[in-house]
Amino acid sequence: MLTLGFLCLFAFLAGLIDAAVGGGGLIQIPALLNALPQVSVATLFGTNKMSSAVGTVFAARSYLQRVRLPWQLVLPAAAAAFVMSFAGAAAVSLIPASVMRPLVLVLLIGMAIYTLHKKDLGKLHKPVTIGRREMLVGLAIGGGIGFYDGLFGPGTGSFLMFLFVRFFAFDFLHASAAAKVVNLATNVAALCFFIPSGNVLFAFALPMAVCNVAGALTGSWLAMRKGAGFVRGLFLVLVTVLICKLAWDMLR
Numbered sequence: 001m002l003t004l005g006f007l008c009l010f011a012f013l014a015g016l017i018d019a020a021v022g023g024g025g026l027i028q029i030p031a032l033l034n035a036l037p038q039v040s041v042a043t044l045f046g047t048n049k050m051s052s053a054v055g056t057v058f059a060a061r062s063y064l065q066r067v068r069l070p071w072q073l074v075l076p077a078a079a080a081a082f083v084m085s086f087a088g089a090a091a092v093s094l095i096p097a098s099v100m101r102p103l104v105l106v107l108l109i110g111m112a113i114y115t116l117h118k119k120d121l122g123k124l125h126k127p128v129t130i131g132r133r134e135m136l137v138g139l140a141i142g143g144g145i146g147f148y149d150g151l152f153g154p155g156t157g158s159f160l161m162f163l164f165v166r167f168f169a170f171d172f173l174h175a176s177a178a179a180k181v182v183n184l185a186t187n188v189a190a191l192c193f194f195i196p197s198g199n200v201l202f203a204f205a206l207p208m209a210v211c212n213v214a215g216a217l218t219g220s221w222l223a224m225r226k227g228a229g230f231v232r233g234l235f236l237v238l239v240t241v242l243i244c245k246l247a248w249d250m251l252r
Contacts, residue, residue, distance in 0.1 A: 003035045003036070004204060004207060006031065006035055007031055007032065007035050007204055007207075007208055008207055008208055008210075008211040009211070010027055010028055010031035011028060011031075011051050011055075011207075011208035011209070011211040011212040011215065012211040012212065012214055012215040012218075013027050013215060014026075014027040014028035014031075014051075014052065014055075014212060014215060015052075015055040015059070015211065015212035015213060015214065015215025015216040015217075015218075015219060016215035016216070016218050016219035016222075017215075017219060017234075017238070018052065018055060018056070018059070018157065018212075018215075018216065018219065019055070019056075019059035019062070019176075019180070019215065019216040019217070019218070019219030019220040019223065020176065020219040020220070020222060020223045020231055020234050021157065021158065021161065021172075021176065021223075021231060021234045021235045021238045022155070022156065022157015022158045022160070022161060022176075022179060022183070022238065023154075023155065023157055023158060023238045023241070023242065024052055024055070024157075024212075025048060025052065025153060025154065026154065026238075026241065026242065026245065028048050028051065028052060028208075028212075029044070029045070029048050032044045032047060032048055036201075036204075039201065040199075042194070042197075042199045043198075043199045043200070043201060045190075045194070045199070046190075046191070046194030046195070046197075046199035046200040046201075046205075047199075047200055047201045047204055047205045047208070049187055049190045049191055049194055049200075050191060050194070050195075050200050050202075050205035050206075050208075050209060051205050051208040051209045051211075051212045052187060052212060053184065053187035053188060053190075053191055054209035054212060054213055055209065055212030055213050055215065055216035056180055056183055056184045056187055056216065057184060058213045058216045058217055058220075059180050059216035059217070059219065059220045060177070060180040060181055060184055062216070062217055062220035062221065062224070063176065063177035063180060063220055063223075063224070064177065066224050067173065067174055067177045067224075069174065069177055069178055069181070070127065070130050070168075072130055072135070073130050073134060073135060073138045073168065074138070074178050074181050074182065075181075076135060076138060076139050076142065077138040077139060077141055077142030077178075077182050078142060078181050078182045078184070078185040079142070079185065080139045080140075080142035080143035080146060081142040081143065081145060081146030081149070081182045081183075081185045081186050081189075082146065082185040082186065082188065082189045083143070083146065083189075084142070084143040084144070084146035084147040084150065085146040085147065085149050085150035085185070085186040085189035085190060086150060086189055086192075086193070087146075087147055087150065088146065088147040088148060088149060088150025088151035088152075089150035089151070089189075089190065089193060090150075091147075091150075091151055095151060100151070100152045101246050101249060101250050102250065104152065104154065104155065104246060105243065105246045105247060105250070107159075108155060108158075108239055108242055108243050108246070109243055111158070111159070111162050111239060112236065112239045112240065112243065114166075115162070115232070115235070115236060115239075116236065121165060121166075121232075123171060123172075123228050123229055123232060124169075124171055124228075125169075125170060125171035125173070125174050125228070126169045127168055127169050127170055127174070128168055128169050130168075134167075134168065137167050137168075138168075141160070141163045141164075141167070141182075142182055142185075145159055145160055145163070145182065145186075146182075146185070146186050146189070149183075149186040149190075150186065150189070150190065154242060154245070154246065155239070155242045156183060156186065157179050157180075157183055158235065158238055158239055158242065160175075160178070160179035160182055160183060161175040161176055161179045161235060162175075162235075164178045164179065171228035172228045172229075172231040172232045172235060173223060173224065173227060173228045173231055174228075176223060176231055
């Protein structure tokens, strides 16, 4: 009972952070590894995905009640992410984490520097007109990030947000909403593998999902109330934490 309470607390915090800027796995996965050390990593990942996927549904729903998205861009990106997430999961054994970490670390540092340098980046919502070129870029983003999420994972939501801001001139609030839709597709793709293979602990996943939803609703409410500037600040904090975590993992 104490273990479940511990995990539910961290599921709430993960849902809150994930709804605003992504990165809930940074909180929830270490909590699962700490609380259930005897359980296989695949089962912990499946339990995490089950909890976070439900939270993402409610976060996306909260955003979409207040934020309008260009669905002709977002839905194809989500579909590409769903398909490529499977491909990434299949390629896990081919590309070791020791190769991925340095590459992702460099990308995160570059992303942080670019965001800090461009003071107005993501503060104003002036989306570009969605034409054929933008559709192709959206498919490339969805497919590329979907593959990465299936293969490795850390920072998926942050990468999605940055790319929607950078290539389509979204503000961080709209980018967060779009990222939730695409991220939901990658989560569902992962669950299509984890559930049939028996890698979800439902006794933990379902209560955690309820707490993740509560956190997601709180996080999306905060993001919409505080606006794009607040989300941009949280985004930079999360990217900094990701950089530190990956650097620490490499040093160990």
